Amino acid sequence: MAGTCTVTYVDPTRLLACGHPITQYGPVDMPMTKATVLASLASPLNAFKIINTTETVGAFTEDRASAIMGRFGVEARMIPVVVEVVPPPMDKGVQAKTRTLHFEVLDNRQLTPSAMVVSVYQSLQTNNTAAEELSYRLSGEIELKGLPPVAMQGLMTQNELNPATINAALLVNDRFSKVYGNALDQPVVTGVRLRVEAIPARMSAVLESARLSRMEARAGDEIEVEAVVHPYQAEARMVRVKVRLPEDVSAGSMRVVVSDGATVDKLTTKTGAERSVGLADTVAALNRIHENDRVYVTLLNHSAQVVLEGEALPEVPLSMANIFEPLKEAQKMQLTGESVVSAGSVEAGYAVSGYQVLNLVVR
Numbered sequence: 001m002a003g004t005c006t007v008t009y010v011d012p013t014r015l016l017a018c019g020h021p022i023t024q025y026g027p028v029d030m031p032m033t034k035a036t037v038l039a040s041l042a043s044p045l046n047a048f049k050i051i052n053t054t055e056t057v058g059a060f061t062e063d064r065a066s067a068i069m070g071r072f073g074v075e076a077r078m079i080p081v082v083v084e085v086v087p088p089p090m091d092k093g094v095q096a097k098t099r100t101l102h103f104e105v106l107d108n109r110q111l112t113p114s115a116m117v118v119s120v121y122q123s124l125q126t127n128n129t130a131a132e133e134l135s136y137r138l139s140g141e142i143e144l145k146g147l148p149p150v151a152m153q154g155l156m157t158q159n160e161l162n163p164a165t166i167n168a169a170l171l172v173n174d175r176f177s178k179v180y181g182n183a184l185d186q187p188v189v190t191g192v193r194l195r196v197e198a199i200p201a202r203m204s205a206v207l208e209s210a211r212l213s214r215m216e217a218r219a220g221d222e223i224e225v226e227a228v229v230h231p232y233q234a235e236a237r238m239v240r241v242k243v244r245l246p247e248d249v250s251a252g253s254m255r256v257v258v259s260d261g262a263t264v265d266k267l268t269t270k271t272g273a274e275r276s277v278g279l280a281d282t283v284a285a286l287n288r289i290h291e292n293d294r295v296y297v298t299l300l301n302h303s304a305q306v307v308l309e310g311e312a313l314p315e316v317p318l319s320m321a322n323i324f325e326p327l328k329e330a331q332k333m334q335l336t337g338e339s340v341v342s343a344g345s346v347e348a349g350y351a352v353s354g355y356q357v358l359n360l361v362v363r
Contacts, residue, residue: 002035002053004051013073014069014072016068020066021063021066021068022063023063023111024064025063028062028063029059029107030059030106032070033053034055036051036052038052058074060076076106079191080103080191081116082100082101082193083124083194083196084194085101085196086197087099088199099126101126107189109181109186113180117173121169123194124136124168124169134164134198135155135156135351136164136198136199137154137155138154138155138172139194140152140153140172140192140193142175142179142189142191142192143192143193144188145189146188147279153291154168154291155292155293155351157202164202172192176192178286179283179286184278203232203350203351204231205230205348205351206230207228207258207355208228208354210225210226210228210356211226212226215359216360216361219245220246220247223360224242225358227239229348229352240346241297241344241345243299245299245343246301249299249362253359254299254301254359255358256297256358257297257300258295258298259355260296260352263296264290264340264342265288265290268288269285292352293347293351293352294345294352296342297345298342298343299341299342300341
């Protein structure tokens with residue numbers, strides 16, 4: 001992505017160009033390169049030039065209404081990105097050669113998220129075996145100065161809106177944008193690393209049904225949950241999850257949620273009006289996101305739960321819940337009558353969607 005225009009003033013340390021803004025962002029930090037004009041296309045409506053950029057000679061530091069300014073010998077800060085693309089096996093099971101792409105994305109609050117998602121998407125498109133029915137197992141991390149890295153993982157498949165290639169790029173964009181666009185802190189992203197493994201099939205499945213091994217149990221008992229997942233255009237299969245009830249679980253009827261990871265995230269994340277949170281809290285919340293290729297079993301215990309700063313605090317005593325009431329009125333927290341207790345999960349081998357709610361009687 002490049003913008004080119006004529007130089008109107010130059011001295012040994014700096015230049016002015018364009019005579020108009022490119023973005024009008026004010027202070028900027030973008031690479032400045034030389035350019036070669038290949039052809040000019042004359043038109044009374046819209047004349048333009050076809051141009052190739054060449055070597056980098058400095059950085060643009062100002063983008064104002066009257067001109068853009070560049071300084072020679074200054075290096076713009078860039079975000080290094082490494083994308084490792086593993087193509088699907090070729091005929092007769094021969095594994096195609098893994099391709100690793102190294103590139104840099106500019107560090108600009110307005111442009112970087114868009115540049116990142118396009119770069120990741122085009123990295124996947126460089127695979128000559130790209131096809132509509134491909135799925136991608138994605139893993140990687142966003143490295144941040146002074147904070148833990150943000151983990152990214154998921155099994156990306158085609159859906160009714162997008163092919164898997166776009167969905168994989170959108171997953172990276174979701175994590176990156178939530179970090180980079182934090183309302184309170186501007187992060188220093190020191191790198192992005194991705195590994196994307198292509199699978200020659202649509203690896204999606206619907207959670208079709210679920211049942212408990214028994215309908216009654218006592219605190220501390222172990223029960224088994226059987227869930228039926230139905231892959232796309234394939235036979236349904238059953239997965240089993242053994243869970244142990246907490247020793248302090250309340251007696252009475254309890255709801256058991258068998259679901260995908262997104263449903264668990266909704267149960268443990270504040271909904272409704274959001275207030276701005278700091279970068280450290282955002283990173284912690286992103287690293288708690290559940291993977292989408294597992295079946296989860298979640299218990300809804302009969303005790304109050306508070307969701308504060310994006311983190312669930314289960315089994316809150318009533319006296320403490322009353323203390324949180326002013327925060328609830330200010331829409332800074334969420335108070336519910338059930339506590340979410342994570343009980344277990346199992347890998348499904350597919351990107352799972354859907355949920356089932358079961359009832360268990362605790363004696």
